Amino acid sequence: MTQTLTALLDKARHTSELTYEELLQLLSLPDEQIPELMAAADEVRQNTVGNQVHLRGIIEFSNYCRQHCCYCGLRADHSTASRYRLTPEQIIDTAAAAAKTGYRTLVLQSGEDPLIPAETIAELTREIKKLDVAVTLSCGERSYDVYRLWREAGADRYLIKQETADPALYKCIRPGHTLQERLQCQKWLKELGYQLGSGCMIGIPGQTVEILARDLQLMKEMNTDMSGMGPFIPHPQTPLKSGTTGSISMTLKMLAAARLYMPWLLLPATTALASLHPKGRELALRAGANVIMPNVTPEHVRSMYQIYPGKLNTRDSMTDYYNRIKDIVESEGRTLATDFGHSMHPAFQL
Numbered sequence: 386m387t388q389t390l391t392a393l394l395d396k397a398r399h400t401s402e403l404t405y406e407e408l409l410q411l412l413s414l415p416d417e418q419i420p421e422l423m424a425a426a427d428e429v430r431q432n433t434v435g436n437q438v439h440l441r442g443i444i445e446f447s448n449y450c451r452q453h454c455c456y457c458g459l460r461a462d463h464s465t466a467s468r469y470r471l472t473p474e475q476i477i478d479t480a481a482a483a484a485k486t487g488y489r490t491l492v493l494q495s496g497e498d499p500l501i502p503a504e505t506i507a508e509l510t511r512e513i514k515k516l517d518v519a520v521t522l523s524c525g526e527r528s529y530d531v532y533r534l535w536r537e538a539g540a541d542r543y544l545i546k547q548e549t550a551d552p553a554l555y556k557c558i559r560p561g562h563t564l565q566e567r568l569q570c571q572k573w574l575k576e577l578g579y580q581l582g583s584g585c586m587i588g589i590p591g592q593t594v595e596i597l598a599r600d601l602q603l604m605k606e607m608n609t610d611m612s613g614m615g616p617f618i619p620h621p622q623t624p625l626k627s628g629t630t631g632s633i634s635m636t637l638k639m640l641a642a643a644r645l646y647m648p649w650l651l652l653p654a655t656t657a658l659a660s661l662h663p664k665g666r667e668l669a670l671r672a673g674a675n676v677i678m679p680n681v682t683p684e685h686v687r688s689m690y691q692i693y694p695g696k697l698n699t700r701d702s703m704t705d706y707y708n709r710i711k712d713i714v715e716s717e718g719r720t721l722a723t724d725f726g727h728s729m730h731p732a733f734q735l
């Protein structure tokens with residue numbers, strides 16, 4: 386028998402040991418009960434990770450990709466996409482400008498670009514670390530040795546989402562790959578001392594609420610430090626073009642349930658949610674989120690990094706954009722963190 390929502394949320398305020406059935410119950414709530422769930426998640430967020438919001442400046446340095454993910458506009462098969470690759474100088478200049486603006490973490494993200502040598506990314510990491518920032522890399526699946534090279538160069542974190550916890554669905558959306566291979570990468574990264582960013586898309590065709598509950602469980606099992614969970618947005622030049630856009634309600638339920646189930650999480654208000662809803666960031670911040678990842682990619686290439694259509698873009702200068710995000714954070718009664726914003730997972734040690 387399912388307990389009342391009030392009883393379940395009372396339990397969740399005191400313990401994060403929620404069962405699969407309880408997660409399922411939270412994710413199945415009707416829209417009118419979402420505010421109650423968000424309020425509980427917001428309370429747990431306040432009592433565990435506090436009031437601060439961490440900003441990560443993301444530099445999308447190449448949109449070349451050798452992979453064929455069925456959901457993503459950067460897939461190799463999208464032959465008419467305009468491609469770009471920033472030079473190391475452009476990347477370092479952008480990183481320096483972002484650090485000067487106030488960012489304490491920079492994320493270097495790309496497709497799996499076969500023409501950028503691993504050593505170039507190691508060298509970039511070494512240079513960017515000199516700016517006194519934390520560095521997150523997000524460059525897809527690589528070998529243990531490459532991850533080790535980048536870790537030794539000073540990378541602090543790695544973002545590689547599980548995308549979906551269901552092995553059969555995973556195979557469908559990433560042809561030629563298995564969930565097991567993805568989790569192997571995550572295990573290596575943990576072993577090497579990276580802080581691990583995982584996450585999943587919400588509303589990917591074929592997904593069920595049971596799979597989403599399992600997504601949360603898998604992230605906990607993998608000792609995830611950060612979880613990026615945003616709505617799926619169909620891209621017209623991909624095999625999933627006729628899919629339905631992921632729902633904002635389900636995204637908010639996933640964020641809130643994640644906060645209750647993994648109170649330590651670094652939980653971004655994703656750009657995908659902000660692209661779908663004008664108040665997407667504010668809603669996510671009220672549902673347990675404590676991270677925002679503003680795009681600091683140089684403007685002349687920014688619109689080409691089209692993993693999905695309608696991706697939020699801005700013509701603001703880097704400083705104006707930073708200040709605008711700061712205003713959003715403060716208008717929600719929150720403050721910008723000034724530290725690196727490292728993992729708050731109970732097992733994490735610097």
Ligand code: SAH
Pocket residue numbers: 456457458494495496497523524525526544545546548585586615616617618619620657692693
């Ligand atoms: N190549 C790297 C990083 C870039 S992709 C990697 O794949 O890990 C970054 C994220 O964009 C992916 O993890 C995926 O969750 C998200 N993404 C891709 N296509 C999307 C879409 N159509 N809608 C929403 N999110 C998408």
Ligand code: SF4
Pocket residue numbers: 450451452453454457458459460461495496497525692
């Ligand atoms: Fe490439 Fe990442 Fe897009 Fe897959 S999700 S096609 S690996 S950029």
